[in-house]
Amino acid sequence: MTVLVITGTGTEVGKTITTAAVAGTALAAGRSVAVLKPAQTGVRPDERGDADEVARLAGAVTTLELARYPEPLAPATAARRAGLAPVRAHEVAEAAAELATGHELVLVEGAGGLLVRFDDEGGTLADAARLLGAPVLVVASAGLGTLNTTELTARELRHRGLDFAGVVIGSWPNDPDLASRCNVADLPVVTGAPLLGAVPSGTGALTPADFRTAAPSWLSPELGGTWDAVAFSARCAL
Template identity: 55%
Template sequence: MSAPPTRASPWLDPRRVAALPRVVLVTGTDTDVGKTWTVAALAAALARLGRSVAVHKPVQTGVGPDEPGDAATVLRLVERFGAGAGSVVVGEGQRLTEPMAPRPAAALDRVGLLPLEAHAERVAELALRHDHVLVEGSGGLLVELDEDRRTLADLALLLREQGQPDSGVVVVVRAGLGTLNHTELTLEALAARGLDALGTVLGAWPAEPTPVERGNRAHLAELAVPLLGALPSGGTGQRTSAP
């Protein structure tokens, strides 16, 4: 793929990015849809507005102890986007070696998952010291993140219960066939829990979109939940093919 622009802002609606709340949870309609790519683009765009940004990955799977994970990828991309070294702070809650959902990965590693409260506490701490905290989920919205089978949606509810009402969820979606159903299902799950869907992002927009992909983008732009932007294809498979 060609090198990306040095700024992430052309890909995202700057007005909507500027209006994002203090805590933004980023989920996807599936795995490998471009969540890390999206987190980096959002972080860079916010940092370029002069905002202080922290990124928290509750559970990182599929990497060894000394391998770079999604947090490292975010930091590298933010700098590539021209936001400046040190403008974004990144971190993980827990790391697991198997490339699968957190609960089965933890079982294979023979460790227990951190409780959701530990992640909520870390996000709250970061929110006290930064203008924005971006929280990257694992896979989709309802992937289980702790031993009590709680999810990113539950983390969003827990943060609100603990006094962090200024928050919402960004949903990263695919461009191709099937994305409309998966997007609507995710948005419906958020609405059923009373959670604020801040917008959708196309996580891998192709250089030469098909009629199906163009039609999907037009449909997404007509939803009540705004389309925040479309990132160029190449940012999925973050640890291997991201620029």
């Protein structure tokens, strides 16, 4: 794949750290990588955004942020309240396509979930993915409630005719509870898509060197890593 769109089932599910893991794994394999953040919300002009965090952890990636809004809100709402121009889905697709001319992998990291609005006309990350014809990777939480939100996201992807690459658990707990362990088996069933990785909780606090060394072990071969879904599921079932 040249462009991979990365969305979450909501906020705070580990989307940025997962994006960094995918980027770091690709860099370790010798691929050139760009990370596009269409709309960054909740940060001041002088603060580091999600794309900056990906670059800090993953290494020498090209980063591009199309718009930044100060309040931690959905992009359309944040743009409206700040009196700034919103991001349009076609602008996201055009920027990703341009980055793809000079990079072997472009990661487009959304804001929150798949249908979070970029503008007041209802443009979303799903629309950008459709324009790009790019696969969508869904980052989900581990615990109770994730089956519903992840299945809803999967249904929407299929309803729109989008290529659903699979699911990564974005913050796998050090001491997983019963629901989290059962969800490892249930997520592929309810989504009809493979589980492509599990990123351990707290990995954003690793040094960049340690993060880059470990990242491939959190992701399946489909994402360039060495993570074994069958072995992981077997351990969770014990």
